[in-house]
Amino acid sequence: MTTHNEDTRWLDDEEQRTWRAYLHATMLLEDHLDRQLQRDAKMPHVYYGLLVQLSQAPRRRMRMTELARNAKITRSRLSHAVARLEQHGWVRREDCPSDKRGQNAILTDAGFEVLEQSAPGHVAAVRQAIFDRLTDEQQKSLGEIMRIIAEGLQPNEAGADLPWLR
């Protein structure tokens, strides 16, 4: 698979341009949002995403593993992240009552406030970078495309261990 062979299907010209555009756009946007949030909310974009997830969860809390899965990051990364968010007082941990291994990450009031205050600016940034510039057609298309890509990379999210459903 890594062997140097002659019959690799290289990217043609348009594919290359598309791929490069993808790389550039995603890097620029991620950088942009990171700076935006680092300035306004004192945290990187990924951490902000964690708070958002928690804010939408039932009692503003979520099991570590589920949070990691939703946010598409590793449990290890989440552990470190929550540790830091805890230092800032935006999240706290609590033992899970039903599973002694488990931990719940809980959004604190302080955390919720930060979210409330920085959300408008964040949405504005996203809107300005994406939705304001695309036609309805393109928006729809972007959604579909991204779902397809994500699906392909996801280790069969649901039903993975239900072979009879495949």
Added chain:
Amino acid sequence: MTTHNEDTRWLDDEEQRTWRAYLHATMLLEDHLDRQLQRDAKMPHVYYGLLVQLSQAPRRRMRMTELARNAKITRSRLSHAVARLEQHGWVRREDCPSDKRGQNAILTDAGFEVLEQSAPGHVAAVRQAIFDRLTDEQQKSLGEIMRIIAEGLQPNEAGADLPWLR
């Protein structure tokens, strides 16, 4: 801009779904490629991209600033990256003859080899994640969309300081 006001234009339902799909797809893909390359080429995706840029440059060399601009990363990040790539023997530096401040990053033969050996696997990964899954329509659309987004985030790439051209 960060003020908590009532008239923020929040994302509607479909916009949210699109935005989340975007975040998930881009994270998953970046992770995927990072692991792929870390395994096969012993370096992260961004570093690999630098080698690619160099391999396509005139004499396999490029001024640091230009390389940083092309790769959409900061000069600082590039400095650190090149330092490491240099340790591995994949890149070397050379003083720029015309500008005593300048440095050229140069792709070594060893660097070129690594590239040659890992390129097929990398292309395969990209193809599998993106191009194999999208219709021609969608590919075209993706390219257009990403160019639009990138353009919006770019501080006016060319002609920025040529006000009479705007």
Added chain:
DNA sequence: ACCCTATTCTTGAAACTTCAACAAACATCA
């Protein structure tokens, strides 16, 4: 009850990125 395997979450070290500060060289202009 016991054994075996899987899951959950954490940890520390190494690698990577960001940010602010800096020195050196260039450029412009008087």
Added chain:
DNA sequence: TGATGTTTGTTGAAGTTTCAAGAATAGGGT
């Protein structure tokens, strides 16, 4: 020439991410 401001590239420290390893609990099956 000298003053002033800009560009180039680097550095160190602090923050973040990855990776491999490990402790604790859970979930069967026998």
